[in-house]
Amino acid sequence: MEEVRETSAWVARNSSHVTIDSSGLEKVVETMKESIPKVEWDYEGIHYFDNGPLTVQYLFVLDALNFCFWPDKDLNYDHLAKGLKEALLNDHSAFDADRLQKYTGPQLRELLKWPRSLPLEEERVRLLHEVGFELERSFEGKASKLVESCGKSAVKLVALVTRHFPGFRDHSMYKGHQVFLYKRAQIFAADLWGAFKGQGYGEFNDIGSITMFADYIVPAVLQQLGVLKYSSTLANAIQASSEIGAGTEEEVELRACSIFAVEKMRELLSIKCGKQVLSVELDLWLWSVGVQCPSLQHHRTLSIYY
Numbered sequence: 001m002e003e004v005r006e007t008s009a010w011v012a013r014n015s016s017h018v019t020i021d022s023s024g025l026e027k028v029v030e031t032m033k034e035s036i037p038k039v040e041w042d043y044e045g046i047h048y049f050d051n052g053p054l055t056v057q058y059l060f061v062l063d064a065l066n067f068c069f070w071p072d073k074d075l076n077y078d079h080l081a082k083g084l085k086e087a088l089l090n091d092h093s094a095f096d097a098d099r100l101q102k103y104t105g106p107q108l109r110e111l112l113k114w115p116r117s118l119p120l121e122e123e124r125v126r127l128l129h130e131v132g133f134e135l136e137r138s139f140e141g142k143a144s145k146l147v148e149s150c151g152k153s154a155v156k157l158v159a160l161v162t163r164h165f166p167g168f169r170d171h172s173m174y175k176g177h178q179v180f181l182y183k184r185a186q187i188f189a190a191d192l193w194g195a196f197k198g199q200g201y202g203e204f205n206d207i208g209s210i211t212m213f214a215d216y217i218v219p220a221v222l223q224q225l226g227v228l229k230y231s232s233t234l235a236n237a238i239q240a241s242s243e244i245g246a247g248t249e250e251e252v253e254l255r256a257c258s259i260f261a262v263e264k265m266r267e268l269l270s271i272k273c274g275k276q277v278l279s280v281e282l283d284l285w286l287w288s289v290g291v292q293c294p295s296l297q298h299h300r301t302l303s304i305y306y
């Protein structure tokens with residue numbers, strides 16, 4: 001993911017509202033010297049898994065909808081993962097490409113057993129249709145075919161997903177530069193790798209190329225750990241739960257600086273303790289810390305990308 005790494009580094013070098021505190025970063029790495037926290041994928045036990053192509057279909061649908069839960073304070077990622085799992089257990093054809101193209105908002109709510117409108121519901125439905133349509137048009141309706149065509153390369157998978165599915169093209173303009181963040185496309189590769197334990201559909205020779213997934217939880221954790229520092233205006237806006245517009249300098253910096261900080265953390269771990277860690281592993285640890293901290297104040301942006 002060279003374009004994600006390079007463009008995030010550019011943002012970090014030119015940022016106005018978010019900075020990376022190198023002493024904060026060193027302190028965190030210091031605490032990890034002895035043992036690097038390892039978090040099991042699906043430690044929550046909420047995902048569908050049958051070791052076959054239906055799991056790939058499930059994960060692709062999951063990551064097509066894996067964004068923006070916060071506008072409903074009772075909703076979170078677990079509801080989505082569990083809801084889709086239940087739906088598939090009840091009806092194995094629920095995510096067939098032709099069915100995906102027909103869901104309506106109320107049907108999606110029913111599928112997830114959610115009693116009211118989902119945040120960005122129209123967009124979620126549109127994205128489901130897009131996934132069904134393009135899977136049918138180019139991959140015989142099967143996300144497993146998409147994965148098979150990548151020759152065990154996560155980089156190729158991300159490129160293919162972003163080329164075929166516009167909803168996954170998570171990028172921004174920042175100070176005249178195009179910045180690539182690709183959160184949901186990358187997390188799809190990571191979810192395959194985690195679910196299949198690096199085997200079969202989850203075998204990627206280049207899993208180390210994937211960066212962290214720039215969402216709204218991990219930046220908040222990095223800030224709490226003292227790795228990210230915010231300008232007072234940004235800190236106040238987050239504290240006050242004010243919405244931060246998608247594509248604003250602040251929003252892009254929060255996400256890009258998180259990617260850069262995790263890359264630095266990984267570099268430092270390698271230099272200081274000779275430990276090779278994947279950004280995916282650091283991400284899962286940071287994310288799990290964040291979701292277990294209910295008081296964590298995160299930034300609020302309406303976005304289909306994360």
Ligand SMILES: Nc1nc2c(c(CN[C@H]3C=C[C@H](O)[C@@H]3O)cn2[C@@H]2O[C@H](COP(=O)(O)O)[C@@H](O)[C@H]2O)c(=O)[nH]1
Nearest residue numbers: 041042043066067069076077213215216217218287306
């Ligand atoms: N960086 C990063 N962001 C992640 C995840 C995951 C889930 N990964 C699963 C896969 C295997 C594991 O066992 C995890 O369960 C969701 N998110 C993001 O969090 C936000 C939701 O937060 P809340 O509203 O509190 O549920 C939202 O932006 C969502 O897109 C991750 O792993 N890393």
